[in-house]
Amino acid sequence: MSEPKPPTPTPAGDTYKGWVFKWTNYIKGYQRRWFVLSNGLLSYYRTQAEMGHTCRGTINLATASIAVDDACNFVISNGGTQTYHLKASCEVERQRWITALELAKAKAARMQAESDDSGDDFSLAAAASQNSEVQSTLRTLASKVEDLSTCNDLISKHGSALQRSLSELDSLRLTGEAGDKIRQVTERATLFRITSNAMINACRDFLALSQAHSKRWQKALQAERDQRIRLEETLEQLAKQHNNLERAFRGNSQSNTTLDSKGSAGPGKGEASDDDDDNEFFDAMEEAPEFITVPTPSRPPHPRPDSPSLDLVPVKKRRSRIPDKPNYSLNLWSIMKNCIGKELSKIPMPVNFNEPISMLQRLSEDLEYHELLDKGAKCGSALEQLCYVAAFSISSYSTTVHRTGKPFNPLLGETYELDRGRESGYRSLCEQVSHHPPAAAHHVISSRGWTLRQEITVASKFRGKYISIMPLGTIHAIFEKGDNHYTWKKVTTTVHNIIVGKLWIDQSGEIDVVNHTTGDRCHLKFAPYSYFSRDVARKVTGLVTDKDGKAHYVLSGTWDEKMEFSRVMQSSRGSSSGSGAAGENETMYFFTELALTLNEAEEGVAPTDSRQRPDQRLMEAGRWDEANAEKQRLEEKQRSVRREREREAASLRTSSQSEEGVPHDSHKALWFDRCDDPITGEPVHIYNGGYWEAKDTGTWEGCGDIF
Template sequence: MSDSNKNESKGFFATMTSMFGNAMHRSVNGLLGYEGVEVINPEGGKDDAEEEAQRGRWRQEDRDSYWKMMQKYIGSDVTSMVTLPVIIFEPMTMLQKIAELMEYSHLLDKADECEDPYMRLVYASSWAISVYYAYERTWKPFNPILGETYEMVNHGGITFLAEQVSHHPPMSAGHAENEHFTYDVTSKLKTKFLGNSLDIYPVGRTRVTLKRDDVVLDLVPPPTKVNNLIFGRTWVDSPGEMIMTNLTTGDKVVLYFQPCGWFGSGRYEVDGYVYNADEEPKILMTGKWNESMSYQPCDLEGEPLPGTELKEVFRVADAPPNDKFQYTYFAHKINSFDTAPKKLLASDSRLRPDRYALEKGDLSKSGSEKSSLEERQRVEKRARESKGHKFTPRWFDLTDEVTPTPWGDLEVYQYNGKYTEHRAAIDTAEVVEEVDVNSIEFNPWQYGNLSTE
């Protein structure tokens, strides 16, 4: 979209801050060996740079060793090339993180039931925004092991499945379905490490099909920036455009995630419009991604129609107070076995010993289990390559389609339907043996029990 169109689309909204650099930047020049490393305080403030830099979860000795290790990667994509300490992790994997999009899936149900094509996009785009409250968490999820899966049932009639389909580059595929919609994603992240911050580019494809009228929606989210990775209080921002397009009709919604400005101005704010296929604004949307979103019919100039008022479409649910990992109630639900189906796959993320140890607060055990899993993955890769074999996902198939994204081309994986057959066979069985999930050993491997020696 051109700059002129962007300006026109803002209508009555205040002019957006154009540069992310308006946040308070300070160089940590007083700390030996850290010259030029910036600390960004989203609230601005008057703290001394050295005092601000010491805030966060790192001990000084951990910070020193980590900085020495990471300096050589500045400017690089560190998606899968760096072994990271468990101190920065949360007890959840990227596959479970994908599943967090299902928390407010009732908005997709409403989109499917809605006859107004523009309100469909209001509901569907609010669903896409809803997950950003969870993305605000500053802990890193575990990278899934190749072949790892995550299953979820018992939530809004949804069956959800995700599988790690590639290790280099890291890629996941997911599929969810209920009576109103299907959700399909191929997820691939591209990163750029900048010293004390990390830029994350979502080189993925998200498609939602609303079943009633077979409407297909395509989502392109904004990039994300993680600030103060090593020094200072870590925080997340997602400045840029989110675009959701109705591929069936040509209608679309364009929402602007404002960058954090001086003293936190603009942080969390989202403004934009639903457009028809002729790119005429029909509904304005405004709100904060960590609080709520509202909508109002508008004229061709983007101004609210007389006699109408803003109506709230979505509000973030209450979260547990003082939660260690900033988890929502739904995030805890994802990590529990309450959302697991009968005869859970042994490759499920819940069963990972490093994830479980971290959940129990045992960082030492979590670190050793993580190293063991990563080494086992390398051993399996060598065994597979020695036989001339390629890894083949179980529940998703690689298609011939390569789709362009703003940050690079993406190979697309497609759900193959085998999991639906697998789950139906279990659910319709007359007798299903009860298994203690705590006794299931995590097993995503294709090549059986390989020694890591």
């Protein structure tokens, strides 16, 4: 029996529905899906019956592009993260869809522009505020209309009484000047009565019109409110179902004895929201004969034999695990629904979203592959050294592939030291130097011939389905040999499937690693995830050029596994290392071997060190309820201290002759001085010395009481 012909899509107001064939993968090709266009959003389902409970994907037409491939095919894309390749059953049907999509796109773009003109990113919280304002305005208008009606009655009443009194005076038939005055008053009163009657009639019409419109506004407002509530309830139900499915999946996974040694890495080449359960295939990367390989986090536990200090001083044995993550349930939507479009650093979040390390410790994880800088310090060629520095800049993302937890926001004045002088030859110090915007200064000195410093400010926005994290600031690497000074910036990190689906992370953007001593540079490209790309997932490519623009090395690889470089038109074999196992475990937050040691208690550190944070320590121990209470206490303590500083600064401004040069917040970093960077010209904080000397003597008098 032949399959019936798909029905022609039918419009219903602003809604357009119908069957369209959607590309799924290279194995199954195009599959028939039920598409619904409504309110500027194009959603699709496997069947019409799924419309009530399972949406397979949605794309916002306001920012999407619509392109025609041929007679029946067309493509809709929002610029990278979502692309739908569609095929209609005939050219006429395809044209109907294109017309409906273009109209919906124009309307959605117009509405978005109006929303942008009224302020920054629109959020549900802003909508609730606007609804409340409309309701208040309607109540005020109703009150004013009632006052107007009362005045209308009074004018009519008093006007009639005045007219009667004037008629009585006129009946007296006074002569002379008094009679003339009475006639003048009567004439003016008559004119006033005529004008008042006209105004009364206009007021009566306005009153009737206002009452009619008020009822319609009330109904429209109530309909919008009901629709918003239904949407919230639907999304909340979806979030609950997702949590239940995830817990059930976790239970099945624990009982399954055959596991992927690399773990789940999120979507590799499939649309994250599609959930078509179709197999995905990738082309294998060819092994190049000349390469640098960035090893995985799993490394031999024994120290390196080329470290001379290890023969004299025993190396501290570091811990290899932390308490397992508790299985806490969380109503995600109840927290996230009022965060859309906002800066996440200003939103108080429970520890359920966190991992038990601070942002300062996460920043210290950039040193996971410090050996790349050690190798770079030994290079005789600045161009080859640049390859190692470029690989190091990429390696900082290798620890993030499964790390969807949010680090603790450091308190102002919080510090973190990572003393690996005995094992690895370096000492690292971070300090939170600003609260709003949050900024951390980082300084690393290595006995193997290099120094690393950076100041990072993280801007983040919640966009409804994903979170964008944009690190701002410049990273500097300086080598003693050749006095080469390199700088670069970080790319954007995106966390997808915030409300529904499996969380996964992508890195996208471009990096320029510049040698300011020689003029050499390496341009790196992080390819964003794309369903239809045949490239390997998480791909990074790069080109090393000299100051004249001549290419010398080509780099290729992925930001989560390895990087390779090869000399252009000349054979030059690099060094390699086996990839090994990832050594990651979901119950321990997918921490690497280095990350597992970051929050380990250590004697002699500053009282402001992140290891001393009670909320972070409680969370690591699995006592999340106590951790949340402690987190709120610390945040309120920080706000109280800041208010006191602002009062002192305001008092100082009042007592001075001029406000110029007087800060609003008098906080000054302890171990870093603010200045203009001599290379980039940016205002930065640079290490002023003294921390490690204070640790040697145990004198921490300058540290604030932040915990």
